[in-house]
Amino acid sequence: MTEIKHKTFLFxxxxxxxxxxCMVACSVENKIPMNKTRIWVAGIGLKGEYxxxxxxSMVYHCMHCNEPDCLSACPVGAYxxxxxxxxxxxxxxxxxxxxxxxxxxxxxxxxxWDKGLIEGAFIDKCTMCPQRxxxxxxxxxxxxxxxxxxxxxxxxxxLKYAHDRLAAQPARYVNxxxxxxxxxxxxxxILSHVPFNELGLPELSSRPVKDVSxxxxxxTIPFALGWGAVLTGLAAGVHLYNQKKEADARKxxxxxxxxxxxx
Amino acid sequence: MTNTLSRRDFLKVSGATIGAAVLGQxxxxxxxxxxxANGMLDATNSGYIxxxxxxxxxxxxxxxxxxxxxxxxxxxxxxxxxxxGKLCPRGQSGLMNTYDPDRVLTPLIRVGKRGEGLFRKAxxxxxxDLVAQNMLDIKQKYGPEAMIFSTTHCLSQSQFESLLNGFxxxxxxxxxxxxxxxxxxxxxxxxxxxEPDRRYDDLKYIILTGRNLMEAISxxxxxxxxxxxxxxxxxxxxxxxxxxxxxKSAEWLAIRPGTDLAFHLALINVIITEYLYNRQFVSDYTSxxxxxxxxxxxxxxxxxxxxxxxPADTIRRIAREFAVAAPYALAHNGWRTSNFVNSFQTExxxxxxxxxxxxxxxAMFPASGEESGVLGTPPQxxxxxxxxxxxxxxxxxxxxxxxxxxxxxxxxxxxxxxxxYQAHGWFISRQxxxxxxxxRGRTLEAFSKMDFIATIDILMNDTxxxxxxxxxxxxxxERYDPLNIVGDKAFIRQPVIEPQGEGRSALWIYKExxxxxxxxxxxxxxxxxxxxxQQLAPLGVSLDQVRQTGYVELPxxxxxxxxxxxxxxxxxxxxxxxxxxxxxxxxxxxxxxPPAPQPGQFYLLTGKVAQxxxxxxxxxxxxxxxxxxxxxWMNVTTAKNLGLANNDLVEVAxxxxxxxxxxxxxxxxxxxCVYLTPGYxxxxxxxxVAYGVGASDSDLHVxxxxxxxxxxxxxxxxxxxxxI
Numbered sequence: 001m002t003e004i005k006h007k008t009f010l011f012x013x014x015x016x017x018x019x020x021x022c023m024v025a026c027s028v029e030n031k032i033p034m035n036k037t038r039i040w041v042a043g044i045g046l047k048g049e050y051x052x053x054x055x056x057s058m059v060y061h062c063m064h065c066n067e068p069d070c071l072s073a074c075p076v077g078a079y080x081x082x083x084x085x086x087x088x089x090x091x092x093x094x095x096x097x098x099x100x101x102x103x104x105x106x107x108x109x110x111x112x113w114d115k116g117l118i119e120g121a122f123i124d125k126c127t128m129c130p131q132r133x134x135x136x137x138x139x140x141x142x143x144x145x146x147x148x149x150x151x152x153x154x155x156x157x158x159l160k161y162a163h164d165r166l167a168a169q170p171a172r173y174v175n176x177x178x179x180x181x182x183x184x185x186x187x188x189x190i191l192s193h194v195p196f197n198e199l200g201l202p203e204l205s206s207r208p209v210k211d212v213s214x215x216x217x218x219x220t221i222p223f224a225l226g227w228g229a230v231l232t233g234l235a236a237g238v239h240l241y242n243q244k245k246e247a248d249a250r251k252x253x254x255x256x257x258x259x260x261x262x263x
Numbered sequence: 264m265t266n267t268l269s270r271r272d273f274l275k276v277s278g279a280t281i282g283a284a285v286l287g288q289x290x291x292x293x294x295x296x297x298x299x300a301n302g303m304l305d306a307t308n309s310g311y312i313x314x315x316x317x318x319x320x321x322x323x324x325x326x327x328x329x330x331x332x333x334x335x336x337x338x339x340x341x342x343x344x345x346x347x348g349k350l351c352p353r354g355q356s357g358l359m360n361t362y363d364p365d366r367v368l369t370p371l372i373r374v375g376k377r378g379e380g381l382f383r384k385a386x387x388x389x390x391x392d393l394v395a396q397n398m399l400d401i402k403q404k405y406g407p408e409a410m411i412f413s414t415t416h417c418l419s420q421s422q423f424e425s426l427l428n429g430f431x432x433x434x435x436x437x438x439x440x441x442x443x444x445x446x447x448x449x450x451x452x453x454x455x456x457x458e459p460d461r462r463y464d465d466l467k468y469i470i471l472t473g474r475n476l477m478e479a480i481s482x483x484x485x486x487x488x489x490x491x492x493x494x495x496x497x498x499x500x501x502x503x504x505x506x507x508x509x510x511k512s513a514e515w516l517a518i519r520p521g522t523d524l525a526f527h528l529a530l531i532n533v534i535i536t537e538y539l540y541n542r543q544f545v546s547d548y549t550s551x552x553x554x555x556x557x558x559x560x561x562x563x564x565x566x567x568x569x570x571x572x573x574p575a576d577t578i579r580r581i582a583r584e585f586a587v588a589a590p591y592a593l594a595h596n597g598w599r600t601s602n603f604v605n606s607f608q609t610e611x612x613x614x615x616x617x618x619x620x621x622x623x624x625x626a627m628f629p630a631s632g633e634e635s636g637v638l639g640t641p642p643q644x645x646x647x648x649x650x651x652x653x654x655x656x657x658x659x660x661x662x663x664x665x666x667x668x669x670x671x672x673x674x675x676x677x678x679x680x681x682x683x684y685q686a687h688g689w690f691i692s693r694q695x696x697x698x699x700x701x702x703r704g705r706t707l708e709a710f711s712k713m714d715f716i717a718t719i720d721i722l723m724n725d726t727x728x729x730x731x732x733x734x735x736x737x738x739x740x741e742r743y744d745p746l747n748i749v750g751d752k753a754f755i756r757q758p759v760i761e762p763q764g765e766g767r768s769a770l771w772i773y774k775e776x777x778x779x780x781x782x783x784x785x786x787x788x789x790x791x792x793x794x795x796x797q798q799l800a801p802l803g804v805s806l807d808q809v810r811q812t813g814y815v816e817l818p819x820x821x822x823x824x825x826x827x828x829x830x831x832x833x834x835x836x837x838x839x840x841x842x843x844x845x846x847x848x849x850x851x852x853x854x855x856x857p858p859a860p861q862p863g864q865f866y867l868l869t870g871k872v873a874q875x876x877x878x879x880x881x882x883x884x885x886x887x888x889x890x891x892x893x894x895x896w897m898n899v900t901t902a903k904n905l906g907l908a909n910n911d912l913v914e915v916a917x918x919x920x921x922x923x924x925x926x927x928x929x930x931x932x933x934x935x936c937v938y939l940t941p942g943y944x945x946x947x948x949x950x951x952v953a954y955g956v957g958a959s960d961s962d963l964h965v966x967x968x969x970x971x972x973x974x975x976x977x978x979x980x981x982x983x984x985x986x987i
Binding site: 034048 | 338348351354355356358477478482485486490515873874884888889899900929932933934
């Protein structure tokens with residue numbers, strides 16, 4: 001079996017200067033309308049009180065989960081996880097139910113109301129620039145980052161790189177690579193000098209939300225069938241009872257009329 | 264005012280740009296044709312073309328991705344040392360300057376009153392004839408000195424200067440005195456060079472005095488600083504604001520504005536009195552150490568503590584840390600150093616500190632410079648002799664200021680006062696004095712004294728709005744400029760798409776105007792390509808080759824640091840400057856107390872953000888999309904004490920004027936300061952995105968000129984703030 005190269009982003013919050021070159025590059029590369037964006041600056045920004053201050057912000061976009069909840073929630077299979085990393089979306093299949101928006105623990109997919117009403121349902125989110133990575137380029141946001149706060153590469157390599165950094169500079173970072181295990185692992189790793197919730201990231205277990213939901217949802221059919229059987233039985237019973245009652249009533253009617261006739 | 268554009272706006276934009284593309288069909292597609300011949304574009308006119316950014320003056324190399332004759336994406340050119348494959352947000356947004364629906368696409372001649380914004384379209388022929396005729400009339404009536412010429416640092420500056428010098432006017436306005444005069448004049452006095460090169464590779468310690476590299480981005484230098492911090496280099500940032508640079512620094516010192524000089528004098532005091540300086544370097548390369556040493560004893564850390572509001576122990580510790588790290592230590596000399604009337608001596612102290620550390624050849628290097636004799640130039644006769652005095656007082660009032668830099672705000676003052684004589688015309692290229700000069704009311708008054716104003720720009724900027732003729736330049740993605748030397752290469756800016764509308768290169772406009780002014784001898788090139796071919800002639804490289812690679816390698820003259828050539832009177836680094844002494848100024852840096860705000864007043868600070876450059880990018884829709892709304896920063900506690908809250912509309916007033924703006928109550932600024940991002944509050948309604956957004960600090964800035972460097976003291980304006 002050939003080894004699959006699994007691409008991943010690495011974001012180092014200690015190096016981000018919130019210049020927004022990534023946001024502009026993404027907007028131009030992906031022809032995003034002027035009133036839309038696929039990247040946000042998240043996080044608390046300024047922290048502390050004058051003069052003891054700190055800044056914390058992050059480049060927030062699709063985490064490209066290894067086990068994507070959007071994919072799991074989509075009833076029509078509009079989402080797919082490419083073997084090389086990106087979670088991609090096919091607008092042609094989308095019916096606009098927006099289950100993916102509710103399912104994503106990172107709040108990433110956005111429904112485009114402008115397009116949705118005219119051109120059909122459309123969900124927008126980061127695609128990892130397949131048009132670039134397929135020809136060996138980095139995604140637009142990574143390629144232009146002036147301080148190399150964003151990196152891109154093979155998941156294994158970046159994971160090792162991230163752990164090497166944590167080991168080499170323990171005072172600089174929170175001792176964790178966010179995305180290594182969160183939600184079953186993502187294709188976006190984050191290193192930070194502040195707690196991850198201050199970057200706007202949710203606390204998630206290593207068990208993907210979709211597993212939990214799938215486990216629960218797994219009971220749906222047996223439950224539906226069982227309950228159906230109960231209801232069917234009940235209905236059948238009621239039906240039989242009614243039939244019997246009707247028959248008895250008819251019998252009674254018949255005997256009464258016969259009695260009258262006899263008179 | 265909303266910061267996002269509606270969908271309707273976006274559709275309008277798309278419509279306008281499509282319209283422009285269709286219009287482009289009528290012009291012979293020579294750009295695409297040449298690019299196809301060079302193999303840069305394929306049969307569908309798609310591919311990558313190397314060129315050079317012009318969203319600021321750093322000039323990163325870029326690769327323009329072109330699809331069917333339209334620029335669709337810009338990438339940093341990995342071959343260019345200023346970009347190393349990266350572009351900042353402004354560089355990434357550059358194509359939106361070119362496709363701005365507000366572009367001026369034909370020459371315009373004013374038909375309404377000045378400032379009314381009523382113009383009629385004109386042919387180049389008619390517009391250039393009108394400009395030339397007005398300039399010649401002024402020359403005949405009042406002499407050539409009655410014409411002011413002003414432009415900003417750009418690649419066609421030398422051709423602009425051919426117009427100025429050929430015409431015979433001494434009155435040249437650059438933006439330098441609003442930016443880095445203090446740094447340049449100080450370096451000339453101390454080292455005999457304008458600005459040494461800096462390298463971060465081997466550094467261990469950096470002191471940044473107001474050089475906000477993480478927001479005032481110079482891509483390669485910002486990247487180098489980021490890498491240095493990543494390696495564990497200690498960065499100490501002096502700034503009254505908690506900038507994004509301060510946030511990345513190991514130590515932020517919220518120094519009292521105007522006291523950087525006291526801080527550096529105290530560092531020098533510790534380094535000299537504790538014998539921490541590089542004795543070998545000082546004895547080999549400097550002069551005047553003894554006079555410096557005897558004068559510096561008064562400036563102890565304890566003395567500086569009360570002035571700077573930084574504890575004496577901190578100052579002493581930083582001095583020792585800096586000395587221990589030396590020569591792998593850099594006191595950054597800043598860039599926009601136009602802050603206070605003592606900014607020149609602040610820069611002197613920084614220069615001297617670097618000399619005492621002996622960090623030359625490690626952190627600092629003699630400037631490689633942009634000018635080089637290796638490129639050819641078209642032949643030209645000598646310029647006519649100019650005998651008239653300069654209006655800006657250089658050198659008769661400001662003997663230390665280089666002629667090519669000047670004192671712009673004093674030029675404006677003379678245009679109002681009419682002394683020593685009255686100016687009557689103003690020819691402006693890619694510059695916006697209506698936004699950049701302090702005290703905007705006075706700049707508009709100066710405009711009103713002019714019989715004639717002509718402006719060249721790609722947009723209807725605020726100065727163009729008050730002009731009689733507006734000439735449309737081709738954008739930097741649509742034109743050639745002269746080659747730019749960086750290190751051992753000369754880089755090209757070349758058109759990657761056809762010019763839109765009637766846009767023309769500065770090389771073409773200056774030549775056409777020069778010819779009409781009878782100055783054709785100073786413009787001996789047939790067209791832009793001919794100019795470049797003449798530049799390349801001595802190198803034996805064809806223009807086609809340079810167009811493909813984006814650069815040409817130059818015969819290398821730049822070696823490793825050996826014996827530097829200090830171009831000063833003593834031939835050494837002048838710790839004591841005899842020139843300053845002769846001029847009647849302090850020959851070793853001495854403390855000068857700058858004015859401070861009265862109770863109830865605040866220092867008005869200026870600065871930079873990563874999403875705009877000076878006054879020319881606020882109309883760019885992509886940058887507008889990702890910019891913060893410009894608000895007046897005020898310390899949270901101060902705001903609370905004044906009964907002000909976030910987003911309150913406030914009136915900010917100085918002796919020069921007043922503005923209305925929203926308040927941003929923040930922890931990130933000293934309680935005695937307020938801050939406003941410059942470049943907003945445009946006057947031109949021809950800038951449909953930027954008009955009506957924010958307010959301009961040029962309405963507030965009071966004009967103060969540093970008598971030595973001619974720099975405008977931009978932070979020496981004090982304001983009151985009240986709720987409206």
